[in-house]
Every structure is written in structure tokens, then in C-alpha cells.
Amino acid sequence: MxxxxxxxxxxxxxxxxxxxxxxxxxxxxxxxxxxxxxxxxxxxxxxxxxxxxxxxxxxxxxxxxxxxxxxxxIPARLFGAKATGGRVEILIERLLPDNEARVQLGVSKPPQVGSRVALDAGGEAEVLARLDDGFWQLRFHVDDPLEAWLQHAGQLPLPPYIERRPDAADxxxxxxxxxxxxxxxxxxxxxxxxxxxxxxxxxxxxxxxxxxxxxxxxxxxxxxxxxxxxxxxxxxxxxxxxxxxxxxxxxxxxxxxxxxxxxxxxxxxxxxxxxxxxxxxxxxxxxxxxxxxxxxxxxxxxxxxxxxxxxxxxxxxxxxxxxxxxxxxxxxxxxxxxxxxxxxxxxxxxxxxxxxx
Structure with missing residues (x-):
């Protein structure tokens, strides 16, 4: 560059x-x-x-x-489950238009494009594409614009080397x-x-x-x-x-x-x-x-x-x-x-x- x-x-x-x-x-x-x-x-x-x-x-x-x-x-970490019951951790990398986001997925088996993840906080995330660099593109079917919805539904994404869950002080x-x-x-x-x-x-x-x-x-x-x-x-x-x-x-x-x-x-x-x-x-x-x-x-x-x-x-x-x-x-x-x-x-x-x- x-x-x-x-x-x-x-x-x-x-x-x-x-x-x-x-x-x-x-x-x-x-x-x-x-x-x-x-x-x-x-x-x-x-x-x-x-x-x-x-x-x-x-x-x-x-x-x-x-x-x-x-x-x-942003409170960028979410949790949910696939239709098969497998647990999914979602870490939003970037917010995109139309309630879409570029994300990392923590999952035992990659989901199929077109499938949906039921979110613990309510609503669903639709799997749109697997991207070349290991990220995924999802569309969120939730009640509010995604950025606003995350403020009450998401979890603060503390770095992986902090070995505890975030608390109110974070x-x-x-x-x-x-x-x-x-x-x-x-x-x-x-x-x-x-x-x-x-x-x-x-x-x-x-x-x-x-x-x-x-x-x-x-x-x-x-x-x-x-x-x-x-x-x-x-x-x-x-x-x-x-x-x-x-x-x-x-x-x-x-x-x-x-x-x-x-x-x-x-x-x-x-x-x-x-x-x-x-x-x-x-x-x-x-x-x-x-x-x-x-x-x-x-x-x-x-x-x-x-x-x-x-x-x-x-x-x-x-x-x-x-x-x-x-x-x-x-x-x-x-x-x-x-x-x-x-x-x-x-x-x-x-x-x-x-x-x-």
C-alpha cells in the first residue's frame, strides 16, 4: 500500500x-x-x-x-445454535448495510450457506456466504437495526487472552x-x-x-x-x-x-x-x-x-x-x-x- x-x-x-x-x-x-x-x-x-x-x-x-x-x-459477540443443535459463537468483524455483517464463527462444523442460526438474544442470523479469508457474511433478522440491537443483545468482545467473561465495569x-x-x-x-x-x-x-x-x-x-x-x-x-x-x-x-x-x-x-x-x-x-x-x-x-x-x-x-x-x-x-x-x-x-x- x-x-x-x-x-x-x-x-x-x-x-x-x-x-x-x-x-x-x-x-x-x-x-x-x-x-x-x-x-x-x-x-x-x-x-x-x-x-x-x-x-x-x-x-x-x-x-x-x-x-x-x-x-x-461495539458489543460484537453473540451466541446461538444451528438447527442441528450445534452451538455457534459469532464475533462481528464489520457492520454492513441491510443488517448484514462480516463475522468470525466459532463452530465445530461449518454451517451451510442458506442455513440459519437461532440467536440466544432473539432473532436469527442467516448464513449468506463463506468469504475467501475465513470470514463469513451473515444477515441478521432481528427487531431493530443491527447496530442498535447489539447494544442490548451483544456481549463486549474482550480479547482471547483475558480469561474471564466481561462484567459491568468493562x-x-x-x-x-x-x-x-x-x-x-x-x-x-x-x-x-x-x-x-x-x-x-x-x-x-x-x-x-x-x-x-x-x-x-x-x-x-x-x-x-x-x-x-x-x-x-x-x-x-x-x-x-x-x-x-x-x-x-x-x-x-x-x-x-x-x-x-x-x-x-x-x-x-x-x-x-x-x-x-x-x-x-x-x-x-x-x-x-x-x-x-x-x-x-x-x-x-x-x-x-x-x-x-x-x-x-x-x-x-x-x-x-x-x-x-x-x-x-x-x-x-x-x-x-x-x-x-x-x-x-x-x-x-x-x-x-x-x-x-
């Missing part, structure tokens, strides 16, 4: 493996959003700093621009405080650390805010199933990089400010909107895949959570901060007992080579 890749070098999925003790996978959020720890990873060989998210204003400068993803998570804490554009089935987790107190402190520091939209899909949890990273096919997600955000980026850069992405979803959105090195407004699908060898040009800093071993997101942050530097940071985080993944702690990264950007 848009962007610039250097000549391919041998790169295996196993190159991005690291050992993570199971007990470091956060199963619930902390009581206070900004109380999470923040690992500061300066460029070069400067030592890491063990801080907290509430310390973020001291790491930024007046005129810096923080870019958030304002997507909102309805608030698995959304960012600035979520407004409905359509994601997973939260942009770096944004979960921000509360109004932290946002006020950043404003007082002179930091500016901007927003993009990337509706995170269920494909974000799919593992890389090929040995050679270059052969991985990335899932598609819908993004919107608006003209207002583009203008804010240009003003910040012109005034000497830095553009700092809050989350890998923001990086993917901004890089997808780059044309010949220039950020332009863009709305549509992206399947951009960023891994070492790709030069990220749209941002100057990145705040992100810790990512799964061998995941495309770990590859993205390695492309930005350098693979060796990144793995040293992860080893430090494991030693210091940071909390990992969606409800875990965060890190603030700077590019591997600032003079080349």
Missing part, C-alpha cells in the same frame, strides 16, 4: 518471539486509568525509565500533537474516554490510559490533540501463520484520516512540534494516508502491514501497550524503534514485572534514527 519498503531481507515470524510469564498478562484494568506504568524508551542507547502514564506531560513539549483513535467498541473501561465513532470490535488499547485529569494536564502543558478513526477488527487477534513475514496477508480495516487532522499535523510540524501517535492503530491510519511522503485526507479500507524494513514517516513518537509475541503489532513497533532496542525494552519490562496486553501497562517510544526522518 502507501509507504516505502526497503529491499526485502530474510525475516521470520519466529524472530519476533519472546518469553512472557502467564501471570504478567493483565486480566483486569487498574482502578485508575493513568495509574498504569509507562516504560520510557529513549532513542539510541539512553537508559530506560520506569515511570507512570500520569508522568506523560513531563515527557512532551508545548506544541507537540497527540493523535488518538476515536473508534468506539463496558466503561474497555472504551476510551474519547470514543465516539462506533464500529470497532477491539479497543485501541493505548488510549485506555487517558482520563480527563491527564488530558487536562496535557492541555496545560501546551500539548495539542487530534483524532483519526480506525475501526479495529477481530483480525487483529489472528496469529501470523507463515514462516516468512513477507508472505503474511494483513486483514483489512476501515479508517478515516480527516482534513482537520491533516491540517493539525501540518501546523504542528511547521511550528517545530512533534506528532505522537497514541497506539499502533493511529500509526497504521496515518501511514495509509501518506502519499509521496505527504499526509493527505483519506477514508476507506487499509490492509497496510508495517514491519522492519518499512520506514515510518508520519509520526515522531509512539505511545503503545505491550504486544503479543510474533504479532504484527510487535513487528510494527520494531520497525519504528528498532528490533534490537525493542526486544531489550521487552526484556526489561518482563524483569520489572510490567503488566502486558490490552489492560496492561504502556511504553513511550522514539524512532530508531531521528536524523533520518
Amino acid at each position: 502507501r509507504g516505502s519498503l526497503a529491499a526485502p531481507a530474510p525475516l521470520k515470524t519466529s524472530d519476533f518471539h519472546y518469553h512472557l510469564p502467564q501471570e504478567l498478562i493483565a486480566q483486569a484494568p487498574l482502578p485508575e486509568r493513568s495509574a498504569s506504568r509507562l516504560l520510557h524508551v529513549p532513542p539510541g542507547d539512553a537508559p530506560f525509565a520506569d515511570l507512570h502514564v500520569r508522568d506523560l506531560p513531563s515527557l512532551l513539549l508545548p506544541g507537540d500533537l497527540l493523535v488518538f483513535n476515536d473508534t468506539r467498541v 463496558a466503561e473501561r474497555y472504551q476510551t474516554v474519547f470514543a465516539r465513532e462506533t464500529g470497532a470490535v477491539a479497543a485501541p488499547t493505548a488510549g485506555l490510559h487517558f482520563d480527563e485529569t491527564l488530558l487536562d494536564a496535557l492541555r496545560a502543558r501546551g500539548v495539542e490533540f487530534g483524532h483519526v478513526t480506525l475501526h479495529v477488527g477481530a483480525g487483529t487477534f489472528q496469529p501470523v501463520r507463515v514462516d516468512d513475514v513477507h508472505n503474511h496477508r494483513m486483514h483489512s480495516e476501515w479508517i478515516n484520516v480527516g482534513a482537520e487532522l491533516v491540517a493539525k499535523v501540518r501546523r504542528a510540524r511547521a511550528a517545530g512540534g512533534r506528532v505522537i501517535a497514541v497506539g499502533t492503530t493511529v500509526v497504521r491510519a496515518l501511514e495509509s494516508a501518506m502519499v509521496d511522503g505527504e499526509l493527505l485526507p483519506f477514508a476507506g479500507d487499509t490492509s497496510i502491514f508495517i514491519f522492519p524494513g518499512y520506514r515510518i514517516r508520519s509520526i515522531d513518537g509512539l505511545m503503545t501497550n505491550f504486544h503479543l509475541p510474533e504479532s504484527t503489532l510487535l513487528m510494527l513497533v520494531s520497525a519504528f524503534a528498532g528490533k534490537q532496542r525493542m526486544f531489550a525494552a521487552y526484556e526489561h519490562a518482563v524483569r520489572q514485572r510490567y503488566r502486558f496486553f490490552s489492560y496492561g501497562d504502556a511504553m513511550l517510544l522514539w524512532p530508531e534514527a531521528t536524523d533520518a526522518r
